[in-house]
Amino acid sequence: DAKTTQPTSMDCAEGRAANLPCNHSTISGNEYVYWYRQIHSQGPQYIIHGLKNNETNEMASLIITEDRKSSTLILPHATLRDTAVYYCIVSFQTGANNLFFGTGTRLTVIP
Amino acid sequence: SAVISQKPSRDICQRGTSLTIQCQVDSQVTMMFWYRQQPGQSLTLIATANQGSEATYESGFVIDKFPISRPNLTFSTLTVSNMSPEDSSIYLCSILWGAKNIQYFGAGTRLSVL
Numbered sequence: 080d081a082k083t084t085q086p087t088s089m090d091c092a093e094g095r096a097a098n099l100p101c102n103h104s105t106i107s108g109n110e111y112v113y114w115y116r117q118i119h120s121q122g123p124q125y126i127i128h129g130l131k132n133n134e135t136n137e138m139a140s141l142i143i144t145e146d147r148k149s150s151t152l153i154l155p156h157a158t159l160r161d162t163a164v165y166y167c168i169v170s171f172q173t174g175a176n177n178l179f180f181g182t183g184t185r186l187t188v189i190p
Numbered sequence: 191s192a193v194i195s196q197k198p199s200r201d202i203c204q205r206g207t208s209l210t211i212q213c214q215v216d217s218q219v220t221m222m223f224w225y226r227q228q229p230g231q232s233l234t235l236i237a238t239a240n241q242g243s244e245a246t247y248e249s250g251f252v253i254d255k256f257p258i259s260r261p262n263l264t265f266s267t268l269t270v271s272n273m274s275p276e277d278s279s280i281y282l283c284s285i286l287w288g289a290k291n292i293q294y295f296g297a298g299t300r301l302s303v304l
Contacts, residue, residue, distance in 0.1 A: 122282050122295035123233065125191075166232075172291055180233040 088185040097154040101167030104148040116163040192217040196296040210269045213283035218263035221286035239266040273303045
C-alpha cells in the first residue's frame with residue numbers, strides 16, 4: 080500500500096474550517112484514500128473515503144487532487160470535540176483490508 | 191455500522207500472566223482484525239482472525255505469544271501470553287463492514303503490565 084505524509088500537528092480556531100492535508104504521491108490507480116480519527120485513547124473512528132471524486136458526508140468533506148497525489152480533509156466548523164489525531168490512509172478496497180496507520184496529524188481545536 | 195464490544199476495557203496485570211480480550215459484534219462479519227497501539231505510537235496490525243481456521247499473523251507477531259480464537263462470525267478473542275511490561279498497550283479489534291468494506295474499530299482494551 081502507498082505511504083502517506085501528513086503534518087505532525089495543526090491548530091484550528093473553534094468554529095472555523097479545519098483543513099488537513101495529506102500527500103500520497105505513490106498512490107496506485109485503484110487505491111482509495113481513507114480518513115480516520117482517534118480521540119484520546121479511544122478506538123479509531125472512520126470519517127470518510129474516496130477514490131478520485133470529492134466526497135462529502137455529515138462529518139467532513141474530502142477533496143482529492145486531479146492527479147490523486149494529495150488530498151485534504153475539511154471539517155467545516157471545527158468544535159472542541161474534533162480535537163484528535165487524524166490519519167490519512169491509502170488502501171485497496173478489498174476484503175483483506177490492511178490499513179497502515181502512520182503517525183497522523185494531531186489537530187487541536189482552540190476555543 | 192455494527193456495534194463492536196470489547197472486554198475488558200482496561201486491566202492491570204502481573205508479569206508472567208496471560209490476559210484474554212474478547213471482541214463481540216452484534217452482526218455476523220467475515221473479517222475481524224486485532225491491532226496493538228503502544229504508548230505514544232500508531233496502530234500496528236497483529237493478525238487477521240479467520241473464522242474456522244487459524245489466524246494470519248503479521249511479521250513480528252507469533253501465535254504462541256498472541257493466540258487468537260474465532261469460533262463464529264460474531265466473536266473473537268486475543269490472548270496476550272506470558273506478559274511483560276513491554277506488552278503494555280491498547281489492544282483493538284476491528285471488523286470489515288458494509289458494501290464498501292469499511293473497517294470499524296472497537297473502543298480498545300488498555301493493558302498495563304507491572
